[in-house]
Amino acid sequence: MIRLAPLHIKLLRDLRRLWAQALAIALVMAAGVATLVLGVGATDALDRTREAYYEENRFADVFASATRAPEALLAEIEALDGVLDAEARIVRLALVNMPDMAEPGSLLLVSVPRAEGLNRLHLRQGRLPEAGRADEAVVSQDFAAAHGLLPGSDVQVLINGRKRQVTITGIAISPEYIYALGPGDMMPDPRRFGIAWMPHDSLAAAFDRQGAFDDLVLKLVPGASEPRVIARLDTLLEPYGGRGATTRKDQMSHAFLDAELRQLRGMSRVLPPIFLAVAAFLVNMTLWRLITLEREQIGLLKALGYGPWAIVRHYVGFVAAIAAIGIAIGWAAGAWMGAGLAGIYARFFDFPYLIFTQNPRPYAVAALVTLGAAVAGAVGAVRAVAWLPPAVAMSPPAPVRYRRLWGGALERRVRFRQSAVMTARHLLRWPVRTGGGVLGVAFAVAVLVGSLWSFGSIERMIDLTFTQTERQDATLVFAEARPHAALYAVRHMPGVLRAEPERVVSVRLSHGPAERRVGLAGVAEGGDLSRLLDPTGQPMALPDAGVVLSEALADLLTVRVGDEVVVEVLEGDRRVTRLPVSGLSQGYVGLGAAMPLSALNRMLGEGAMISAVRLTLDPAALPAFHAAVKDTPQAGFLSLKSLTLSRFRQTMAENITISTTVYLSLAAIIAFGVVYNFARISLSEQGRELASLRVLGFTRAEVAGILYGEIAVVVLLAQPLGWLIGTGFAVLVVRAFSSELYRVPLVIGPEVYAWASLVVIAAALASALLVRGRINTLDMVEVLKTRE
Amino acid sequence: MDAPVPIFRAHGLTKTYRSGTVEVQALRGVDFQAAAGEFIVILGPSGSGKSTFLNIIGGLDQATSGEAWFMDHELTRLSDAGLTRYRRDHVGFVFQFYNLVPSLTALENVRLVTEIARRPMSPREALAMVGLEDRVDHFPAELSGGEQQRVAIARAISKNPEVLLCDEPTGALDSATGVRVLEALMRVNEAIGATTLVITHNAAIKDLAHRVVRFANGGISGVEENTTRKSPAEVSW
Structure with a gap:
């Protein structure tokens, strides 16, 4: 049998006696541990998974496209200094007619990578197409799943104007399309957009590119200079319609993963410190009270010969035991939430596997940091008593001195009830503790404000993007730029009420050292379907001359209205011109640049060309319209606003529902932990006075009112502070979320503050009610018999 | 003249405390009466049941059996809320350890009670009655033990109670300070006519009373009437 040392037995009994307070603290710690494990773990998982996947499948470093480059050029490119490997491909957009879908879908046709090539596929099912077979393809997993396709299924694809029956030989995923977004779409929709890998030769033949390629990916030697390789590559590709090479940073799938990683890192930097700070505060507050109550016992222990370090070890052990409970709960919750998040990733991103939980580091880090916070909270409280001489410790502490508020100036002017004066003086007697309580509850409010605002912001984003800016019902994107006459053909399709042309070209905008690759949109003059909004949100007319930049782009280029930007067209004859910035527009998706269509076409000097048509449609004629699009050889992608x-x-909704549930629970845990401990300690300190008041004839409700008054003051003071801190969090979150791919508008309506406060007040009320039983059973007779 | 109206009547009061398997009989059938305005000293050794008795007639504790009446209220039948009401409206308490609220000044401690009383006197008047008119703005921690006890008396009498119940009011005080507290108690007893019950270990105090009740073994072992009362200045211990 194990014989426990007396101090260990005392520790266990203390834990059992104070289990509710200990649990409340442990839960706050658990929240910190869980968010840390989840944040660090998920970041780590996503990072490592992506890295391993990239490595195994040889994900390229540089991406380039051209109109038609001879295959002979490939040897020259591979010989460039810093290039390890190059893969020439054909990449084309094609419409696909799926029988289970009225509207047309699209497939991005990509050459199957050669054996040992780049961006290798991870086959999930079946086999790769045989070389030379023009009617075989491997399709992306999500597209196959959305349509129930299996190896052996057939799909009808419109390849370069000809309908072809293509047999699916396999189902695969690729590091290049972990996040597969259709052109002009805002969210991946695997039903309407997928990838189909076909033998290079057959694609070359179908698109009249025998002995040539129009897309290129490069793997660089580790440590090679990307800008230098890109400069040399651009020079080589320029005669063949090269559109300027980019790095992974501008690769859509990679960039979206980066944005996700940045959000996760933001979360794991903001949330855990809050919880651990609150936990340290709670530990300090609770231990301070415990030690005050046990002061005589400590003196006795010292008189018996226990040294100060034995006392310190005992109380630090008490705190460490609470931390251990918190860490255990936090580990479990973190692992559980991590599995949930992994599930979300698995649905959202196409990884062949997810490297999760094998890494003990986040667990260890979380445990150490939590233990550190707990001990830090304990040290101050223990230090004050452990070194007192036994005789001093055993004698009762000096009575607590109170002061009048502001020298009594306020009280002379206003007559408060004495119970209110008690409340105020008790709160002000321990300003640090009161401040800590206010701050703790404020953090709970802030966590909610910092997360609930996203509802309103998303509505605003939707309104701005889908109602005010993008006013079309559908956008038909051509596989490549067409003469302006193509507009008339589209206008005559069934159900088309209005059609407006658009041309988007790839350009590099620069101003001084700042430069960005963007799609420069030529917008139909007098059109109404694509509107620009000025920074105040009002529709703006497109100036005849110059270029309108989105605010985000203008910020990146550090330009203002009136400045000139250098426009380097990355298509055709790659002209370089200078254009004045004629206005700024508001927008949350991507980096935008726009100018009148005719001006764009004049600048390009290729005649009147368009690359897409925006449409409004007669809902009654939709089936006929869809059927017509499926027969339009030039069409590449049909984006339907209602579906998007x-x-x-x-x-x-899925993501926000999950995250809101998590944040609500976290906020409730903080609010509950702070208020419950605050109330218990206040009751412990004032129990004698409150019992005396009961003797004097105060009712249970009146006595409870005094304690609740304190809690109410703390909780109410915390609200405006919480709103303020929460708004600060929201600003940080907006910054963390904002990328060049999308930005989030910061809209915090009054309902956000109201909900945050309601939830926290409800949690505070619940913990206050738990203390009510103890107030009701205050022992009146006992307090009369004992000296304090 | 009619016999004085009894303000307290108790018949066969018993109180049994149970802790685990152990039963302690604190009161074993106490019969008691007190007239309005009487000053009664209750003497008895520790554990004789005097405090238990005071707690029951003060509405702080419930009897196990028997009945206790305050005027026409049967205390032994009142609920917790009824007892609270009774203490609030009719009883002033003074305890050995003062039980003042440390965050309130002397005046505010008295005001705490006058705010909820039905027919209170002015808090300053109550403090003046115990000779503390100069110390009204001091916090308990700034007052001596005797001064604190006098604040407690001022607080107890400020509601103009029908009864004043004092459990060892001088127990924590030295003789000279105790005398001043007793003076205050007697002055109050005369001024507001409150029936006053004082529990004490201290036999020297018995000469101040109209009547002395002795407790032993959970019951009343004897009652003496003082034909002449001493003044507090004449006693010492």
Whole structure:
């Protein structure tokens, strides 16, 4: 049998006696541990998974496209200093007619990488197409899943104007399309957009590119200079319609993963410190009270010969035991939430595997940091008593001295009830503790304000993007730029009420050292379907001359209205011109630049060309319209606003529901932990006075009112502070979320503050009610018999 | 003249405390009466049941059996809320350890009670009655033990109670300070006519009373009437 040392037995009994307070503290710690494990773990998992996947499948470093480059050029490119490997490909957009879908879908046709090549596929099912087979393809997993396709299924693809029956030989995923977004879409929709890998030769033949390629990916030697390789590559590709090479940073799938990683890192930097700070405060507050109550016992222990370090070890052990409970709960919760998040990733991103939980580091880090916070909270409280001489410790402490508020100036002017004076003086007697309580509850409010605002912001984003800016019902994107006459063909399709042309070209905008690759949109003059909004949100007319930049782009280029930017067209004859910035527009998706269509076409000097048509449609004629699009050889992708929007809402709703539930629980844990401990300690300190008041004839409700008054003051003071801190969090979150891919508007309506306060007040009320039983059973007779 | 109206009547009061398997009989059938305005000293050794008795007639504790009446209220039948009401409206308490609220000044401690009383006197008047008119703005920690006890008396009498119950009011005080507290108690007893019950270990105090009740073994072992009362200045211990 194990014989426990007396101090260990005392420790266990203390824990059992104070279990509710200990648990409340442990839960706050658990929240910190869980968010840390989840944040660090998920970041780590996503990072390592992506890295391993990239490595195994040889994900390229540099991406380039051209109109038609001879295959002979490949040897020259591979010989460039810093290039390890190059893969020439054909990449084309093609419409696909899926029988289970009224509207047309699209497939991005990509050459199957050669054996040992780059961006290798990870086959999930079946086999790769045989070389030379023009009717075989491997399709992306999500697209296959959305349509129930299996190896052996057939799909009808419109390849370069000809309908072809293509047999699926396999189902695969690729590091290049972990996040697969259709052109002009805001959210991946695997039903309407997928990838199909076909033998290079057959694609070359179908698109009249025998002995040539129009897309290129490069793997660089580790440590090679990307800008230097890109400069040399651009020079080589320029004669063949090269559109300027980019790095992974501008690769869509990679960039979205980066944005996700940045959000996760933001979360794991903001949330855990809050919880651990609150936990340290609670530990300090609780231990301070415990030690005050046990002061005589400590003196006795010292008189018996226990040294100060034995006392310190005892109380630090008490705190460490609470921390151990918190860490255990936090580990479990973190692992559980991590598995949930992994599930979300698995649905959202196409990884062949997810490297999660094998890494003990986040667990160890979380445990150490939590233990550190707990001990830090304990040290101050223990130090004050452990070194007192036994005789001093055993004698009762000096009575607590109170002061009048502001020298009594306020009290002389206003007559408060004495119970209110008690409340105020007790709160002010321990300003640090009161301040800590206010700050703790404020953090709970802030966590909610910092997360609940996203509802309103997303509605605003939807309104601005889908109602005010993008006013079309559908956008038909051509596989490549067409003469202006293509507009008339589209206008005559069934159900088309209005059609407005658009041309988007790839350009590099620069101003001084700052430069960005963007799509420069030529917008139909007099059109109404694509509107620009000025920074105040009002529709703006497109100036005849110059270029309108989105605010985000203008910020990146550090330009203002009136400045000139250098426009380097990355298509055709790659002209370089200078254009004045004629206005700034508001927008949350991507980096935008726009100018009148005719001006764009004049600048390009290729005649009147368009690359897409925006349409409004007669809902009654939709089936006929869809059928017509499926027969339009030039069409590459049909983007339907209603589908994009519902997909957007659905994805957002899922993510936000989950994250809101998490944040609500976290806020409730903080509020509950702080208020419950605050109330228990206040009751412990004032129990004698409150019992005396009961003797004097105060009712239970009146006595409870005094304690609740304190809690109410703390909770109410915390509200405005919490709103303020929460708004600060929201600003940080907006910054963390904002990327060049999308930005989030910061909209915090009064309802956000109201909900945050309601939830926290409800949690505070619940913990206050738990203390009520103890107030009701205050022992009146006992207090009369004992000296304090 | 009619016999004085009894303000307290108790018949066969018993109180049994149970802790685990151990039963302690604190009161074993106490019969008691007190007239309005009487000053009664209750003497008895520790554990004789005097405090338990005071707690029951003060509405702080429930009897196990028997009945206790305050005027026409049967205390032994009152609920917790009824007892609270009774203490609030009719009883002033003074305890050995003062039980003042440390965060309130002397005046505010008295005001705490006058705010909820039905027919209170002015808090300053109550403090003046115990000779503390100069110390009204001091916090308990700034007052001596005797001064604190006098604040407690001022607080107890400020509601103009029908009864004043004092459990060892001088127990924590030295003789000279105790005398001043007793003077205050007697002055109050005369001024507001409150029936006053004082529990004490201290036999020297018995000469101040109209009547002395002795407790032993959970019951009343004897009652003496003082034909002449001493003044506090004449006693010492």
